[in-house]
Amino acid sequence: MTESTSLPLQAPASATAATPGGLRRVLGLGSLLAVAVGVVVSQGVMVLMLQGVGVAGPGFLIPLGLAYLLALTYAFSFSELALMIPRAGSLSSYTEVAIGQFPAILAVFSGYVVVAMFALSAELLLLDLIIGKVYPGVFPQFSVAFGVLGLFTLLNLLGLDIFAKLQTVMAVVMVVVLLLLGLSALASDTPVLEPAALLGGDWNPLGVGVFALTAMAVWGFVGAEFVCPLVEETRRPERNIPRSMIIGLSIIFATIALYCLGALLTVPQAELASNGLPHYLFATTVFGESGQLFLVAAAITATCSTLNSSLAAIPRMLYGMAQNGQAFPLFKRLSPRARTPWVAVLFVAAITGLPILLMGQDAAAINLLLLAAALAWLLAYIITHIDVIALRRRYPQIARPFRTPFYPWPQVIGIAGMLYAIWYASPAPEMTGKIFGIAGLVLGLVSLIAILWIKLVMRKPLFVPEPLEKALNPDQA
Incomplete structure (x- = not known):
C-alpha cells in the first residue's frame, strides 16, 4: 500500500499540553473512569x-458474563483506534480512514447523536416520573427534567474542569448506592431466598435458552467508549484511555452482578420480571420507606451522570466531525475562555429536550424508540470492529500505542455477538416489527442526509478511505 510506506513507523504523538487554540488536556484516569462508568449505568x-x-434467576449471570466479554471486545477496538488516530471526532475519524466517508457519518449520527436524542430524553423523563412519585405535587410536570438538562448544559459550557469534578463525584455516589443496595440485601434478616439456594437446585431454569438474554444483558455495558472523544483533553491517553474502559467495565460487571443477586434474595423473582419499576420495589423492600431516598439518590446520580458524560462526549464528536468537514462548520466553534465546543453542546441539549416536549409522558413510545435507536448503537460497534480490521490491512507497519490482544479474534467475536444482540433485540415478538421499522426509518433518514452532504457539500466519494495523514491533521489536509 502506498499509504503505509509513506508514513513514519511511530504512533501519532499525543502532546501533554493543548495545541494553540485547541482543547486543553485536563483529564486523568479518575475522570475518564467516571465517564466510562457514569454513562453506562443509567436508570434504564x-x-x-x-x-x-x-x-x-441466578442463571442471568451467564448472559451477563458473556455481555461483559463482548464489551471488552469493543473496548479493545476503540482503544486501538483512539490512540492510533487521537482525534475528538472519535468514530468518524477512524471510519473515514478505514472504509470511507459515508459509513463514518452514518456510524456517529445513527449510533450516537440519534441514540442520545432518545436515550437522554428517556432518562430525564424517568427521573421526572420517579421524583413525582416520591414527592407528589411538589414539582410541576417536566420541571425536574428541564431543570437538570439546563443545569448540566450550563456546567458543560463552563469547561471540562468542572465537568470532571462533577462526573467523578456522581459516578462514585452512584456505584456506592448500587453496591449498598446489593450488600444490604445479602445481609437481610428476612430473605425470600436463602443465599445458599442461589447456586443450588435449579439455578438456571431456562437452560440453553438463557443465552437469548445476552441481548438484554449487553445493554448494561454500552457506552464506555465515550471516553474516546475526550482523547484530546486527556493526560497520558495511551495509558488512561484503555485502562478507563477496561477497569470501568469490570466495575460495572461486579456492581450489576451484586445488585441483581441482592434483588433475588429480597424480592420475589416473578415480581422483578413483571414490575415496571423493579429498582423502586427493590429499594423499598430492603430499606422500607427510607428506600425511597436511596431510589431518588440512585435516579439522580444515574441520570445526571449519563447526561453529564453525553454532553461532554457527543459535542466533541461533532467538533471533530466539523474539523473533518463531515458536519456544519459551526460545530468547530470553541468558547474563548473555557475552550468548549459551545455550539455543539447547545445542539445536543436541544435535541435532548425535543422528544420530551413532543411525546410528553408517553413512556411506552419513548421505550420503543430507545430500543430501535439501540440497534443503531450496536451497528456503530460493528463498524468499529471492521475499522480495526481494515486499518490493520491498510497500515500494517505503523506502530500502535495499544494493540488488540489476540487479534483478530476479539473483532470477529464482537461482530458476531453484536449481530446476535441485534437479532434478539426485541423483548417481545409483537414489538419486533415496530422496533426494526423505526430503526430502519432512522437509519434511512440519516443515510439520505449523509449521502447528500458527502456528494453536494464535501464532493467526495462515499466509500473511498481517506489518507491517514488527513485524519491526524485535518486543518492541514
Missing part, C-alpha cells in the same frame, strides 16, 4: 438488569 440499565434476573 438498573431496570433492565433486574427484569433480566427476574426472568432467568
Whole structure:
C-alpha cells in the first residue's frame, strides 16, 4: 500500500499540553473512569438488569458474563483506534480512514447523536416520573427534567474542569448506592431466598435458552467508549484511555452482578420480571420507606451522570466531525475562555429536550424508540470492529500505542455477538416489527442526509478511505 510506506513507523504523538487554540488536556484516569462508568449505568440499565434476573434467576449471570466479554471486545477496538488516530471526532475519524466517508457519518449520527436524542430524553423523563412519585405535587410536570438538562448544559459550557469534578463525584455516589443496595440485601434478616439456594437446585431454569438474554444483558455495558472523544483533553491517553474502559467495565460487571443477586434474595423473582419499576420495589423492600431516598439518590446520580458524560462526549464528536468537514462548520466553534465546543453542546441539549416536549409522558413510545435507536448503537460497534480490521490491512507497519490482544479474534467475536444482540433485540415478538421499522426509518433518514452532504457539500466519494495523514491533521489536509 502506498499509504503505509509513506508514513513514519511511530504512533501519532499525543502532546501533554493543548495545541494553540485547541482543547486543553485536563483529564486523568479518575475522570475518564467516571465517564466510562457514569454513562453506562443509567436508570434504564438498573431496570433492565433486574427484569433480566427476574426472568432467568441466578442463571442471568451467564448472559451477563458473556455481555461483559463482548464489551471488552469493543473496548479493545476503540482503544486501538483512539490512540492510533487521537482525534475528538472519535468514530468518524477512524471510519473515514478505514472504509470511507459515508459509513463514518452514518456510524456517529445513527449510533450516537440519534441514540442520545432518545436515550437522554428517556432518562430525564424517568427521573421526572420517579421524583413525582416520591414527592407528589411538589414539582410541576417536566420541571425536574428541564431543570437538570439546563443545569448540566450550563456546567458543560463552563469547561471540562468542572465537568470532571462533577462526573467523578456522581459516578462514585452512584456505584456506592448500587453496591449498598446489593450488600444490604445479602445481609437481610428476612430473605425470600436463602443465599445458599442461589447456586443450588435449579439455578438456571431456562437452560440453553438463557443465552437469548445476552441481548438484554449487553445493554448494561454500552457506552464506555465515550471516553474516546475526550482523547484530546486527556493526560497520558495511551495509558488512561484503555485502562478507563477496561477497569470501568469490570466495575460495572461486579456492581450489576451484586445488585441483581441482592434483588433475588429480597424480592420475589416473578415480581422483578413483571414490575415496571423493579429498582423502586427493590429499594423499598430492603430499606422500607427510607428506600425511597436511596431510589431518588440512585435516579439522580444515574441520570445526571449519563447526561453529564453525553454532553461532554457527543459535542466533541461533532467538533471533530466539523474539523473533518463531515458536519456544519459551526460545530468547530470553541468558547474563548473555557475552550468548549459551545455550539455543539447547545445542539445536543436541544435535541435532548425535543422528544420530551413532543411525546410528553408517553413512556411506552419513548421505550420503543430507545430500543430501535439501540440497534443503531450496536451497528456503530460493528463498524468499529471492521475499522480495526481494515486499518490493520491498510497500515500494517505503523506502530500502535495499544494493540488488540489476540487479534483478530476479539473483532470477529464482537461482530458476531453484536449481530446476535441485534437479532434478539426485541423483548417481545409483537414489538419486533415496530422496533426494526423505526430503526430502519432512522437509519434511512440519516443515510439520505449523509449521502447528500458527502456528494453536494464535501464532493467526495462515499466509500473511498481517506489518507491517514488527513485524519491526524485535518486543518492541514
